Amino acid sequence: MIILRNISFGQYIPRDSFIHNLDPRIKIIICLTVIISLFLITNFWGYFILGVFIMIGIITSRVHPKFVLRGLRPILYIILFTLVIHLFMTEGEVIYRLGIFKITREGLIKGLFISCRLFLLILTTSLLTLATSPISLTDGIEKLLAVFKFIGIPAHEIAMMMTIALRFIPTLLEETEKIMKAQISRGADFESGNIVNRTKNLIPILIPLFINSFRRADELAIAMEAKCYRGGEGRTHYRQLKIKKADLLTLFLTIVITAMVSIMF
Numbered sequence: 001m002i003i004l005r006n007i008s009f010g011q012y013i014p015r016d017s018f019i020h021n022l023d024p025r026i027k028i029i030i031c032l033t034v035i036i037s038l039f040l041i042t043n044f045w046g047y048f049i050l051g052v053f054i055m056i057g058i059i060t061s062r063v064h065p066k067f068v069l070r071g072l073r074p075i076l077y078i079i080l081f082t083l084v085i086h087l088f089m090t091e092g093e094v095i096y097r098l099g100i101f102k103i104t105r106e107g108l109i110k111g112l113f114i115s116c117r118l119f120l121l122i123l124t125t126s127l128l129t130l131a132t133s134p135i136s137l138t139d140g141i142e143k144l145l146a147v148f149k150f151i152g153i154p155a156h157e158i159a160m161m162m163t164i165a166l167r168f169i170p171t172l173l174e175e176t177e178k179i180m181k182a183q184i185s186r187g188a189d190f191e192s193g194n195i196v197n198r199t200k201n202l203i204p205i206l207i208p209l210f211i212n213s214f215r216r217a218d219e220l221a222i223a224m225e226a227k228c229y230r231g232g233e234g235r236t237h238y239r240q241l242k243i244k245k246a247d248l249l250t251l252f253l254t255i256v257i258t259a260m261v262s263i264m265f
Contacts (some may be wrong), residue, residue, distance in 0.1 A: 019061035024140030046265025086111030
């Protein structure tokens with residue numbers, strides 16, 4: 001049985017660290033800057049330098065690296081599938097034949113390159129959610145989207161929906177694990193058989209999971225109404241975000257590193 005609680009994406013780990021104390025707006029901008037840089041880099045050395053920079057951020061956050069790496073488990077199959085597709089579907093110099101299939105040098109390089117990109121992408125986004133509380137993330141997204149209010153974009157509502165979605169990822173995964181354990185105790189088997197049988201066996205999980213999701217959504221709506229929540233119009237904030245010198249210095253350092261890596265590699 002797959003232990004779904006090992007998935008760390010969407011969870012928040014409270015720590016008293018430099019990364020945790022950064023302004024959420026700065027952390028979101030840094031995350032977007034690194035992601036853009038990942039799609040501009042065309043050399044493995046660029047990914048290596050950017051990977052070292054991300055690992056320094058993980059160490060500075062005081063979140064155990066093993067916990068951060070657990071966020072990669074859900075996409076391991078996607079990374080392997082991407083690697084295999086590029087291995088056999090990219091034309092070029094053949095280095096190995098397997099029946100009608102052939103592995104090319106160009107396919108191997110491209111597959112490893114895309115896999116590294118996905119690896120660093122998930123690592124960056126996981127660090128953002130692990131080191132930023134849902135409330136701070138909501139405030140940061142709302143402040144960044146506030147510049148689009150003049151064209152009618154509801155910044156607060158969008159930020160609230162995004163944060164609730166992130167917050168409920170670990171909750172739904174935990175409920176899925178509980179349902180799986182309950183079904184296994186009743187004799188259900190989710191690991192044997194072909195892919196068709198495994199898919200059919202997931203139906204007893206999906207139905208109660210959807211029911212619990214709608215129930216939680218209804219409870220959340222009632223709780224928000226009980227607290228007189230009426231959206232972002234005229235709403236004030238208890239926590240006021242203030243950008244400090246350390247925030248600006250970190251942002252400047254990130255922009256310089258990502259720009260140099262993107263241009264040089």
